Amino acid sequence: xxxxxxxxxxxxxxxxxxxxxxxxxxxxxxxxxLRRTDFFRIMKDKESxxxxxxxxxxxLVMDTVTRYEQIAKSLMERSYETKxxxxxxxxRAVETVEVETEDNNTKSTPSDSTTQDLPEQKTIKPEVKxxxxxxxxxxxxxxxxxxxxxxxxxxxxxxxxxxxWSQTFTDVDITIPVPKQVxxxxxxxxxxxxxxxxxxxxxxxxxxxxxxxxxxxxxDIRREESMWSLVPGVGLQINLEKNLEKMWLSVIEGExxxxxxxxxxxxHLHEMDEDAQAGWRQAMFDFEQxxxxxxxxKELETHNVLEKAWDAEGSPFKGTPFDPAKLNIST
Numbered sequence: 264x265x266x267x268x269x270x271x272x273x274x275x276x277x278x279x280x281x282x283x284x285x286x287x288x289x290x291x292x293x294x295x296x297l298r299r300t301d302f303f304r305i306m307k308d309k310e311s312x313x314x315x316x317x318x319x320x321x322x323l324v325m326d327t328v329t330r331y332e333q334i335a336k337s338l339m340e341r342s343y344e345t346k347x348x349x350x351x352x353x354x355r356a357v358e359t360v361e362v363e364t365e366d367n368n369t370k371s372t373p374s375d376s377t378t379q380d381l382p383e384q385k386t387i388k389p390e391v392k393x394x395x396x397x398x399x400x401x402x403x404x405x406x407x408x409x410x411x412x413x414x415x416x417x418x419x420x421x422x423x424x425x426x427x428w429s430q431t432f433t434d435v436d437i438t439i440p441v442p443k444q445v446x447x448x449x450x451x452x453x454x455x456x457x458x459x460x461x462x463x464x465x466x467x468x469x470x471x472x473x474x475x476x477x478x479x480x481x482x483d484i485r486r487e488e489s490m491w492s493l494v495p496g497v498g499l500q501i502n503l504e505k506n507l508e509k510m511w512l513s514v515i516e517g518e519x520x521x522x523x524x525x526x527x528x529x530x531h532l533h534e535m536d537e538d539a540q541a542g543w544r545q546a547m548f549d550f551e552q553x554x555x556x557x558x559x560x561k562e563l564e565t566h567n568v569l570e571k572a573w574d575a576e577g578s579p580f581k582g583t584p585f586d587p588a589k590l591n592i593s594t
Contacts, residue, residue: 317492421521425475432508439475440498442468447493454489478515482507
């Protein structure tokens with residue numbers, strides 16, 4: 264385990280004490296990744312500099328969990344061995360001999376040692392507690408079941424009968440649950456500049472084609488930059504790239520609109536273009552530098568220019584050690 268990660272313990276402990284439990288603590292972490300990074304952004308092509316290819320972010324999380332599970336298991340075994348060496352816990356059993364008694368007739372398993380009369384023992388079967396099982400959802404028949412989704416599926420959006428949708432300033436994400444047996448070839452999706460139609464081909468679930476969404480979009484989209492995918496265990500995921508950076512009140516015209524007051528107007532870092540992101544990072548760097556009493560990026564740039572000019576041909580300071588205190592630097 265990398266010891267450098269422990270330097271963040273005090274900050275993380277403060278968050279954990281504030282939220283009180285592990286689950287909301289994890290929600291805080293993933294909410295930060297969603298709002299302030301491009302962790303959940305899907306790369307559109309190989310030239311994209313933001314986000315990850317489909318499935319890579321999820322696999323990264325799973326690999327990290329698996330790695331720390333192994334670390335935890337190793338630490339537990341090491342702790343047990345230490346306590347066993349000091350006598351705090353008895354050593355593990357090497358061999359288990361089971362003795363059963365029935366009508367005063369003792370049956371025992373043979374061993375290599377000399378056979379002796381053993382006291383009568385009764386095999387006690389541990390009481391097995393039956394766990395409560397959650398009722399299974401009704402099988403998929405005709406039509407689509409209601410969406411049961413996390414909040415992230417309807418962030419700045421809503422849950423509809425056939426789908427859920429969320430949005431940022433730049434795009435709209437639609438999630439449609441479908442039966443597990445549905446393959447990508449079974450789906451027909453037409454994404455137009457102002458129209459969206461999603462259906463399952465005949466014979467997949469019903470004899471006839473089943474239309475899931477069919478209607479005009481609230482606003483124009485960039486058709487060439489929009490895409491869809493089939494995610495096993497999740498359903499159809501459609502990403503619509505907005506033509507104008509504005510918040511929608513509904514996806515399909517005529518549907519119930521969301522409350523304008525419930526929309527989060529925060530512009531996330533991953534929604535900004537590269538120049539805006541660079542400016543934001545520079546501003547954050549300058550803020551931290553000033554907070555620590557260190558020079559800002561502009562001051563560092565000025566310092567580097569002066570240091571190069573200090574020993575340049577024709578400079579009165581040529582041949583002497585660089586000393587910024589001799590200069591009147593105005594930034």
